[in-house]
Amino acid sequence: MKILVTAKRVEDPESKIKVKPDGTGIVQEGLKYKINPFDEIAVEEGLRLVAKHGGEVVVVSIGGKEVHEQLRHALAMGAHKAVWVNHTGPLDQMGVAGLLQKVVEKEKPDLVILGKQSIDDDQNQVGQYLAEWLGWGQATFASKAESFDSENEKNKVPALVVGADNKTVRVVREVDGGLATVECQLPAVVTTDLRLNQPRYASLPGIMKAKSKPIEELIPAGLGVDVTPKLTVTKMSAPPARKAGIKVPDVATLVEKLKTEAKVI
Amino acid sequence: MAALVELGHTAEIPAGGSFLVTEVGAAPIVTPETFTEEQRMYYRTAAQFTKEKVLTQAEAIERKNVAVLRGLLSEAGALGLLMIDVPEAYGGLGADKTTSMLVAEASSMLGSWSVTIGAHTGIGSLPIVWFGNAEQKARYLPKLATGEKVAAYALTETGSGSDALGAKTKAVLSADGKHYVLNGAKQFITNAAFADVFVVFAKVDGEKFTGFIVDRDTPGFSVGPEEHKMGIRGSSTCAIVFEDAKVPVENVLGEIGKGHRIAFNILNLGRLKLGVGVIGGMKHTLEAALRYAADRRQFKTPILQFGLIREKLARMATAIYAVESMAYRTAGLIDARLARHDKTAADYDQKTIEAIEQYAVEASILKVFGSEALGMVVDEAVQIHGGYGFTEEFPVERAYRDARINRIFEGTNEINRMLLVGMLLKKAMKGELPLLDFAQAIDEELMHRNLPRSSGGDELAEAALTAELVKRMAVYATKVAVETFGPEIEQHQEILGAIADVVMDAFALDSMIARTRQASADGALDPLRVAMVKHFALEAQPRSHERARRALMATAEGDALTTHLKKLALLDHFVPYQPTALRETIVQAAEHQGAYPFGY
Ligand SMILES: Cc1cc2nc3c(=O)[nH]c(=O)nc-3n(C[C@H](O)[C@H](O)[C@H](O)COP(=O)(O)OP(=O)(O)OC[C@H]3O[C@@H](n4cnc5c(N)ncnc54)[C@H](O)[C@@H]3O)c2cc1C
Numbered sequence: 001m002k003i004l005v006t007a008k009r010v011e012d013p014e015s016k017i018k019v020k021p022d023g024t025g026i027v028q029e030g031l032k033y034k035i036n037p038f039d040e041i042a043v044e045e046g047l048r049l050v051a052k053h054g055g056e057v058v059v060v061s062i063g064g065k066e067v068h069e070q071l072r073h074a075l076a077m078g079a080h081k082a083v084w085v086n087h088t089g090p091l092d093q094m095g096v097a098g099l100l101q102k103v104v105e106k107e108k109p110d111l112v113i114l115g116k117q118s119i120d121d122d123q124n125q126v127g128q129y130l131a132e133w134l135g136w137g138q139a140t141f142a143s144k145a146e147s148f149d150s151e152n153e154k155n156k157v158p159a160l161v162v163g164a165d166n167k168t169v170r171v172v173r174e175v176d177g178g179l180a181t182v183e184c185q186l187p188a189v190v191t192t193d194l195r196l197n198q199p200r201y202a203s204l205p206g207i208m209k210a211k212s213k214p215i216e217e218l219i220p221a222g223l224g225v226d227v228t229p230k231l232t233v234t235k236m237s238a239p240p241a242r243k244a245g246i247k248v249p250d251v252a253t254l255v256e257k258l259k260t261e262a263k264v265i
Numbered sequence: 266m267a268a269l270v271e272l273g274h275t276a277e278i279p280a281g282g283s284f285l286v287t288e289v290g291a292a293p294i295v296t297p298e299t300f301t302e303e304q305r306m307y308y309r310t311a312a313q314f315t316k317e318k319v320l321t322q323a324e325a326i327e328r329k330n331v332a333v334l335r336g337l338l339s340e341a342g343a344l345g346l347l348m349i350d351v352p353e354a355y356g357g358l359g360a361d362k363t364t365s366m367l368v369a370e371a372s373s374m375l376g377s378w379s380v381t382i383g384a385h386t387g388i389g390s391l392p393i394v395w396f397g398n399a400e401q402k403a404r405y406l407p408k409l410a411t412g413e414k415v416a417a418y419a420l421t422e423t424g425s426g427s428d429a430l431g432a433k434t435k436a437v438l439s440a441d442g443k444h445y446v447l448n449g450a451k452q453f454i455t456n457a458a459f460a461d462v463f464v465v466f467a468k469v470d471g472e473k474f475t476g477f478i479v480d481r482d483t484p485g486f487s488v489g490p491e492e493h494k495m496g497i498r499g500s501s502t503c504a505i506v507f508e509d510a511k512v513p514v515e516n517v518l519g520e521i522g523k524g525h526r527i528a529f530n531i532l533n534l535g536r537l538k539l540g541v542g543v544i545g546g547m548k549h550t551l552e553a554a555l556r557y558a559a560d561r562r563q564f565k566t567p568i569l570q571f572g573l574i575r576e577k578l579a580r581m582a583t584a585i586y587a588v589e590s591m592a593y594r595t596a597g598l599i600d601a602r603l604a605r606h607d608k609t610a611a612d613y614d615q616k617t618i619e620a621i622e623q624y625a626v627e628a629s630i631l632k633v634f635g636s637e638a639l640g641m642v643v644d645e646a647v648q649i650h651g652g653y654g655f656t657e658e659f660p661v662e663r664a665y666r667d668a669r670i671n672r673i674f675e676g677t678n679e680i681n682r683m684l685l686v687g688m689l690l691k692k693a694m695k696g697e698l699p700l701l702d703f704a705q706a707i708d709e710e711l712m713h714r715n716l717p718r719s720s721g722g723d724e725l726a727e728a729a730l731t732a733e734l735v736k737r738m739a740v741y742a743t744k745v746a747v748e749t750f751g752p753e754i755e756q757h758q759e760i761l762g763a764i765a766d767v768v769m770d771a772f773a774l775d776s777m778i779a780r781t782r783q784a785s786a787d788g789a790l791d792p793l794r795v796a797m798v799k800h801f802a803l804e805a806q807p808r809s810h811e812r813a814r815r816a817l818m819a820t821a822e823g824d825a826l827t828t829h830l831k832k833l834a835l836l837d838h839f840v841p842y843q844p845t846a847l848r849e850t851i852v853q854a855a856e857h858q859g860a861y862p863f864g865y
Contacts, residue, residue: 031859069302
């Protein structure tokens with residue numbers, strides 16, 4: 001099996017994010033970056049499937065040279081090769097999906113696994129666009145029926161189950177109020193939810209091996225994709241600071257305040 | 266990693282101790298800013314492991330749950346965290362020392378863990394890596410590299426701590442020539458409760474100090490009860506006892522009578538690693554202090570807003586910048602030397618030992634300066650927590666207790682202070698370091714009032730001048746003491762101690778300034794880094810002057826002393842930077858990040 005996974009570079013959630021005073025973006029100085037956590041889960045799931053069915057995991061990232069850091073991380077986790085779409089400047093979800101479509105057409109994977117969303121823009125659209133434009137089946141929000149402490153997770157049994165003939169994939173999806181199981185023809189697009197797996201660490205020998213794994217460079221113009229954004233961010237602002245709480249002397253006052261001030265009951 | 270070579274430094278690699286006799290920035294240095302992507306990745310894996318697997322089990326570890334600690338060693342082994350210094354031929358990574366240091370730093374967020382993993386990979390395994398024969402390496406290293414077996418190191422005895430070579434444990438060859446029979450006991454052995462392999466020092470026939478590899482299941486070998494310790498309570502520390510313990514002759518480590526070479530060279534690396542290790546503890550503690558100070562309100566104000574709290578935080582961050590700058594500079598120098606040798610060559614271990622020995626002065630400085638910087642950081646962190654810092658409720662209470670051991674083991678700070686000056690002098694005598702030439706040049710400068718002047722070049726020109734003059738203070742005081750006492754200087758410990766303090770501040774200043782300039786080579790200096798240098802200089806300069814004065818006062822008297830002190834005064838370059846402004850630059854950056862601002 002050939003599996004294509006994505007590795008977007010996002011701000012490390014442990015970094016403190018500050019919006020620039022003029023609202024044009026965030027202060028980048030001193031920020032740390034990592035693979036979008038949902039994508040990291042996609043990489044992990046790809047590696048587990050390949051461990052079971054054989055084949056290779058190709059990881060792709062779009063961005064400037066700095067995304068090599070995330071590609072190397074995925075390679076250190078065990079991905080076999082990387083594709084770097086060298087693009088700087090603004091890009092909207094359709095631009096991303098368009099570029100990924102070209103990479104898919106070139107790499108011809110049996111399965112594409114992406115994070116359901118990236119934790120910076122939180123759009124939750126790329127996987128869906130990609131499946132639609134490829135004309136492939138899609139299963140979004142892939143999750144797991146069991147807990148992380150289960151024997152299956154400890155033994156790293158994949159949650160996506162590929163049919164014996166390598167023609168279908170069965171996916172447990174997280175939906176409001178429960179889980180739904182769907183089956184797709186391959187090739188297909190799957191997006192991952194948080195509770196799909198626990199990604200492995202990049203081991204030290206893995207990091208050393210990653211050094212010699214190939215990173216192929218592609219440029220948007222060469223792929224024939226127009227990435228002019230249809231969507232632009234006009235302003236960023238921080239959520240209003242939370243007001244300090246108050247202490248109430250008794251339940252009666254609490255009920256009173258909930259009624260008259262908070263107006264929630 | 267040949268980072269120094271990559272920095273364009275293809276000529277001579279600076280000798281150990283040369284920071285004292287050359288100008289700031291005389292050669293490019295390795296700094297956190299020059300780490301390779303790969304080195305950063307190694308660090309991140311180790312840091313993620315410490316945060317997610319170790320810190321989350323801190324309570325169980327501190328309760329001496331040996332199964333948890335042993336399990337973590339296995340997990341660390343599976344990730345490759347134990348194989349960094351083991352050669353590739355024996356299942357290791359054979360990585361550079363900078364990587365080894367980065368992983369030590371990442372592991373030090375919890376003292377008990379730091380000491381456990383450090384004793385295994387460092388003092389436990391390295392004697393076999395460096396001094397084992399091919400058969401011993403093949404027998405032990407692959408298993409030590411994966412954590413299948415755990416190692417410990419047994420040098421100290423009840424009667425011989427600092428005086429390590431005064432060991433009483435005795436080894437006698439058996440009649441059939443197949444075994445050495447060991448009798449005696451070792452004290453304070455880290456990892457003893459669960460280690461499988463012990464590197465033990467004993468005197469053959471009560472005379473020849475020799476290393477042995479002792480398996481846990483050796484008949485006649487036993488482990489005593491756990492010590493009840495002030496700190497690093499989760500780590501195992503026990504006595505080990507030999508009662509006619511039969512150790513096969515194949516387990517003699519290195520040559521009979523050459524055990525001191527093993528012991529001293531292992532200590533060189535151990536000191537370096539300790540100095541680097543403290544950085545992780547300091548960063549972690551600073552984060553806790555920043556968090557608490559932001560949350561805790563008194564007088565209707567977060568205490569983070571109070572000047573005296575901010576001053577503490579600025580000192581903490583500055584100390585980290587200082588230790589970091591010295592530590593990775595030193596690791597980089599060792600790597601630059603090693604990069605010139607073939608890793609697979611038969612003499613590579615010997616070259617490694619020599620490269621590390623070359624920077625034994627720097628290693629001792631890092632050990633002393635690092636452990637005392639950590640001491641300051643945990644102390645101020647407790648203070649920032651007020652009464653709550655005195656309760657077990659908050660991790661700073663543990664950090665405070667855990668930090669204390671660092672000033673004691675790997676050679677006490679007293680021993681290391683004396684040692685570092687002694688080693689500088691030895692290097693000078695051997696012609697490896699032009700200390701005497703420099704001392705003469707300083708004499709001339711003082712006589713002709715021809716001292717270095719501020720280059721006026723950049724924001725750090727004045728601080729760089731301070732650094733050059735602090736070096737001169739150290740060398741001047743040394744010269745006077747050596748002229749006065751000759752070899753007897755060894756007996757004058759207060760002089761050595763005072764000089765050591767000046768040398769340490771000189772190394773710190775030099776490293777911080779060189780790093781700051783290098784980090785912003787293509788433009789204006791980073792104001793935050795500049796603030797840290799100046800903030801450090803504000804304390805280091807007068808402190809150095811005082812210590813040098815003290816050394817001279819303990820050396821000379823009467824008119825001679827007056828003359829020396831006048832000369833010393835010529836080297837006094839104190840710059841009255843505005844402390845509040847510096848403090849604000851530093852603390853605002855730390856506050857914004859909720860952490861030490863130059864994380865990697
Ligand atoms: C938790 C812990 C773990 C340890 N782990 C290990 C281990 O794994 N393996 C191992 O071999 N050892 C280990 N040690 C032992 C440690 O290295 C020694 O405790 C240390 O070397 C100091 O020796 P000592 O305790 O006998 O103190 P002493 O040598 O008795 O020193 C007492 C005081 O006298 C001072 N002093 C001694 N000699 C001089 C001198 N010549 N001039 C001036 N002052 C002097 C010292 O600086 C110190 O202040 C450990 C110790 C502890 C507490």
